Amino acid sequence: MTESLLQRDKNDAAVEFSRPLRLSVTEDLRGFLAEKIGHATLFSITFLSVLAVMAIFYFVIQESVPFIFKGSFGESIGRLTEFLTRTGWYPQSHDNPEYGALSIIVGSLYVTLGALVVAVPVGVLAAVFLSDIAPFSLRQICKPIIEILAAIPSVAYGVFAVMIVAPWMQNTLGFTTGTNALNASLILSIMALPTIISVAEDALSAVGREVREASYGLGATRAETMLKVVIPASHSGIVAAIILGMMRAIGETMVVWMASGNASRIPSPWWDLSQSVRTLTATIAGELGEVPKNTDHFHVLFMIALLLLLFTFGLNMVSEFFMARFKKKSRGL
């Protein structure tokens, strides 16, 4: 039996080595070309997506620049200052249009920060629970459910905000309007949760069992282990999770359009979230379809888009920075 096995082995080996050894390009042109073509294809596909991002930047800038740079230098500065610091938003006015976007910028910040106030503590604590406290079986149930939250279309959240949360706020809490900053914040926070939970949970799990064992082995309780070892070791990952959640909240359109009330004014007093606000995203979505092309109104909407783009771009850079630091740290550099 062993002999026959040996025999077969020998034959296999013979087949193996009967293939000619081709090392230079000229001898194996097909293989050489196949590799080059594959490389080029993958490269160009990747490059296309980079190109798409750059094209978006280009067109947004191209369409927003005419709003600012019109007339003298002083006038340009004046228009930019009006855009950033004035609250009057009357772009459709015939005789005296005003393009002060401050109240809209503030509205966006309100709903975003409001969402974060809820989503960050809940999201991070849920991540801690999932990574370290929940029994395995419960985690297996919870994770998919949380991921489903991310898969629900935003318009469905909007319906929920308008049909359920808004009447509840009006009737039970006695707000004058049900569609307000608080409503939008709450719904946005639910939408940001899956991002925050799953990224933060990854960061916490990446800390590894060895480190937890080391801490328990020195007589630490679970709370001490979490607070003094696991969370400090993964804090850059947790910050990245929070920033990703924030990007989700600031870029969300449909829900805030439906739930925020769309009044372009800064709440007064400033802390009263039961008043309606309007966000950058909802302004673009609501007005771009009805505005004549190449008017000031048209260009100012692209200004808003540029502002949003810069905002998310900046946040993305910050989160990349923290992610990179997290990776570096977990490799011990």
Add this chain to the structure above:
Amino acid sequence: MELTPIRKRAALQPGKIRLNSPPSAAAEETPCTQKTIIGARDFTFYYGSKAGVENITMDIEVGSVTAIIGPSGCGKSTFLRSINRMNDLIPQTRTEGLLSVGGQDVYDKSTNLVNLRQQVGMVFQRPNPFAKSIYDNITYGPKLQGIRSKAKLNALVEKCLKDAALWDEVKDDLHKSALALSGGQQQRLCIARTLATKPRVVLMDEPCSALDPLATARIEDLIEELKGTYTIVIVTHNMQQAARVSKRTAFFCLGKLIEYGQTDKLFTNPQEKSTEDYITGRFG
């Protein structure tokens, strides 16, 4: 990672915890003799329905070095990690029989795990320093015990690093990240960190398996220096290491304790056939 709640205030009933008292005080109520610090009686550990170790009965002497050898998957680590209940991290496990440290039943409901783990320190297979400075790694345990005085902590860091033969290499970089150290240095740091909680027992789970021969030699020297002051239980795959460092050796196979005795006798004149087969390299 699951863990049963470990800081149980109820466990602090006076007279129940004997981790700090001399072993003799508990002698009459446990199987331990005067010189025994760890005692197992028919100790069985189950993962689910499968036994990781079965019916282990052995006593470990105070201040000695005891080696546990055996083929992979034989339950050496399971037994070692039962001694300070590190296995609690694994869900769905249970135990039978008795395992005591200093006269206290480790698996008793009243056992204070925080005290237990401060008294029974552990060095793991792979160096696992925290992503903190060398200084903070060592002061982690003492700070949990409530030591705040800067002078005390400084003295402790110096002493532990000297005990772990690492002081000369790191004394100028105490505030550098521990992760920047080499593997061997990290492992000695982990030993120093364990010593900082002033344990009575140090469990070592293959502490040299990730280290090169030079670093291994240093750790072995260290074990030599620590014995007497600490009771050391070391799990190792390296039989020469067991022969070099330990006074007594236990041979585990398939979850059972096959043979336990003086190291020189066990290696020169094993009583069991499977021990002989293992130490002569016929299997495992």
